[in-house]
Amino acid sequence: MVRFSELPPEFWREFRLWGGVGKYFDGLSPPGNFVGSVNYPNINVGALVSKYENADLLDNPEEWFRRGFTQLDVLKLRFRMMLARTRVSVNSLSNPIVDRIQELSIGRKPVSVEARFRRSILRLLTNDYHAPVAGIGEVDNLRITSNVSAENIVERVVNDTDVDAQTAIIELYEGGIPVSRIQRLMAVGLLGNSRFRRLVPTRWSITAVDSIIGDYIRNEIKQYSELGQVEVHRMEYMGNRYVVMLIPGPWRYELIELKLPGSVWNRNGSSPRVFVDREGVKGLKGYAEMTGGAFYAIRLGILEYLRKVKRQATAIAIREVTPEYEIPVGIWQARESVRNGMGINYVKFSSVSEAINHVSNSLITGKLWLSHSLLIKVSSTDITRFLI
Numbered sequence: 001m002v003r004f005s006e007l008p009p010e011f012w013r014e015f016r017l018w019g020g021v022g023k024y025f026d027g028l029s030p031p032g033n034f035v036g037s038v039n040y041p042n043i044n045v046g047a048l049v050s051k052y053e054n055a056d057l058l059d060n061p062e063e064w065f066r067r068g069f070t071q072l073d074v075l076k077l078r079f080r081m082m083l084a085r086t087r088v089s090v091n092s093l094s095n096p097i098v099d100r101i102q103e104l105s106i107g108r109k110p111v112s113v114e115a116r117f118r119r120s121i122l123r124l125l126t127n128d129y130h131a132p133v134a135g136i137g138e139v140d141n142l143r144i145t146s147n148v149s150a151e152n153i154v155e156r157v158v159n160d161t162d163v164d165a166q167t168a169i170i171e172l173y174e175g176g177i178p179v180s181r182i183q184r185l186m187a188v189g190l191l192g193n194s195r196f197r198r199l200v201p202t203r204w205s206i207t208a209v210d211s212i213i214g215d216y217i218r219n220e221i222k223q224y225s226e227l228g229q230v231e232v233h234r235m236e237y238m239g240n241r242y243v244v245m246l247i248p249g250p251w252r253y254e255l256i257e258l259k260l261p262g263s264v265w266n267r268n269g270s271s272p273r274v275f276v277d278r279e280g281v282k283g284l285k286g287y288a289e290m291t292g293g294a295f296y297a298i299r300l301g302i303l304e305y306l307r308k309v310k311r312q313a314t315a316i317a318i319r320e321v322t323p324e325y326e327i328p329v330g331i332w333q334a335r336e337s338v339r340n341g342m343g344i345n346y347v348k349f350s351s352v353s354e355a356i357n358h359v360s361n362s363l364i365t366g367k368l369w370l371s372h373s374l375l376i377k378v379s380s381t382d383i384t385r386f387l388i
Contacts, residue, residue, distance in 0.1 A: 116141045179210070233345065
């Protein structure tokens with residue numbers, strides 16, 4: 001979590017413009033929601049509401065990336081909203097306020113809402129999982145004042161209380177529903193068998209959806225032939241640099257995160273902080289403890305590319321977080337960077353050794369990644385000379 005005192009001046013000025021709201025609020029929901037994780041299983045759940053006319057842009061990471069928004073752009077947008085929240089148990093799906101939050105979350109267009117608050121406070125909620133949330137209102141009542149419209153597939157999956165959550169998520173994904181919307185539906189307990197539906201903290205629902213869709217695609221691409229030659233793909237966004245090396249071989253995946261001194265997660269360090277997770281042919285047992293949500297978000301983009309070209313490969317992804325990444329805006333920026341960048345800016349090589357040289361020359365941290373990569377050692381017979 002980032003404190004106000006850690007914000008650069010240009011970010012801090014945005015927060016000083018906030019004056020709170022009164023007891024009554026009349027506006028729009030993008031639609032959007034946020035479910036907290038503190039004090040689980042008794043957590044805060046709320047609807048994102050705003051006076052902003054273009055509310056459909058406020059909770060739309062896919063569109064933010066398409067428009068090339070900066071960190072400050074995202075913060076300005078998110079600061080035009082507040083979270084109308086209440087505290088409940090994760091099993092309290094029959095709560096009237098939770099019911100309204102669920103109803104508006106199904107919508108594909110902004111929904112008119114009215115809310116009554118006990119109080120409003122300024123609190124910055126931001127980490128490397130979800131987009132920033134700022135103004136918060138403790139809500140006494142929430143009412144929807146317009147019709148909520150959704151795609152047929154969304155209505156059908158939400159109303160199917162016999163299907164399991166994994167099947168529901170895949171059906172929505174294959175039906176063209178944006179990943180961010182699937183994550184929001186899962187967060188407020190709208191997917192899966194009725195016996196297991198409950199509120200899911202937003203940071204958990206984001207990773208769960210990325211993981212489920214990724215596992216689904218992985219099982220498909222493992223049936224394809226291996227990639228014919230080595231490929232190195234590069235992308236950069238918001239001070240995050242991504243390099244993905246694809247090596248002919250069975251599906252295996254490794255993420256190496258290099259967080260440079262001065263960056264958001266290494267502000268006072270003198271050397272890069274290194275975090276690594278990997279999965280083998282059968283996948284990862286348990287959770288990617290070192291790299292967290294980035295592991296699944298970046299993996300999704302790589303798998304979508306391999307599905308597109310109908311090949312499988314061993315994938316080594318490297319993420320350099322530079323000091324330009326001043327405030328975390330959510331793991332969506334990693335997901336959308338890789339999803340949209342794979343196959344755009346890439347180079348093919350006839351050998352792993354040539355690709356290693358190319359990757360090391362393109363990174364700020366040079367060869368540092370090599371000493372932390374197990375998969376490159378497995379894939380290269382002459383790795384020793386590169387470690388010198």
